[in-house]
Amino acid sequence: MPRAALLLTLILPCALLPAQAAPGAHQHGVVTLEVAIDGAELSLGLRAPLDDLIGFERAPRTAAERQAAAELLRSLRAPGALFEPSAAAGCTLAAATVQAPVLEGGAAGADHAELVADYRYQCAQPQALRGLKHRLFADFRRIARIDAAVAGPRGQALHKLKRPADTLSWPQ
Template sequence: MKIHSLLPACVALATAFASLHAQAHEPGAHVHGVAELRVVVDGPQLQISLESPLDNLLGFEHVPRTDVQRTAVRQMARTLRDAGDVFAPTAAAHCRLTTVRLASSAALGESIEATPADGDGHADLDADFSWTCDAPQALAGVDVDLMRHFPNLRRLKVQVAAPSGQRALDLLPGRRSVTW
């Protein structure tokens, strides 16, 4: 297949991702217990973006004030950076994690990028994960284990943009697979 024949599909996926990203940032998106997960498949690339209130991940939404809270931040960052324990793409696709980016408007420490505060008193964590897959034709889904690691998280609103099309679904405790 020639690269120029893939261009329309890549443009469609990029447009879908931009649309999903804009929807996730609408006012009122910050709900405790609920997080947004966006999954984009583009050729050999798998990208997952998570937007969650910090309360879901830490139990608080402010700059850590105690040693216990600072330890919780370090543990959260360590868990998310070890994305293989949180996200499991289809094994046959042979995907390898290439980047993890964590960012928050709350000053959480050097391992998490600071972003401007939105002024509503609530702080979120934005996390981006990227994989490159050696056998992308075998990539059919990803298992998501966020709720096991972060029990305050009770629902994931998932948007998927993949070569097979776009879809939305909710993950709840006990339902952790996203397929396309």
């Protein structure tokens, strides 16, 4: 496992625990974003309450809800301009994984359903990575804050972005 990803796996979830009310619970209006930079790889991990993304946290009941769920999953699996790493870094999306079992016919489980997405970028000039522009606030009006954790060659940092901030920056 890459060093930065290992660091995020072991350390940063503990740093984000105060934002979580209890295991499996979440705070509406708040999404978490984990950023790891390891060599030429930029990894992003997004966790969001479904209510913030689609307006409900249960299996879709109507044809319109099923269509909205399918469109949400499709758009997040091909994120396009949702995330834009520093242009000078020359990053291209290498992989995208999106999981939202309650929207995909899985069991409803808890009262607070979430979507978990992981994105991996390969960067031609990783030393030029200075930050990440995002469209989370623009595309999802229910999101009020992003709790972001960044781990990279210059260390770790926690950031809280509030509307309308569309850029996450880190030291180089």
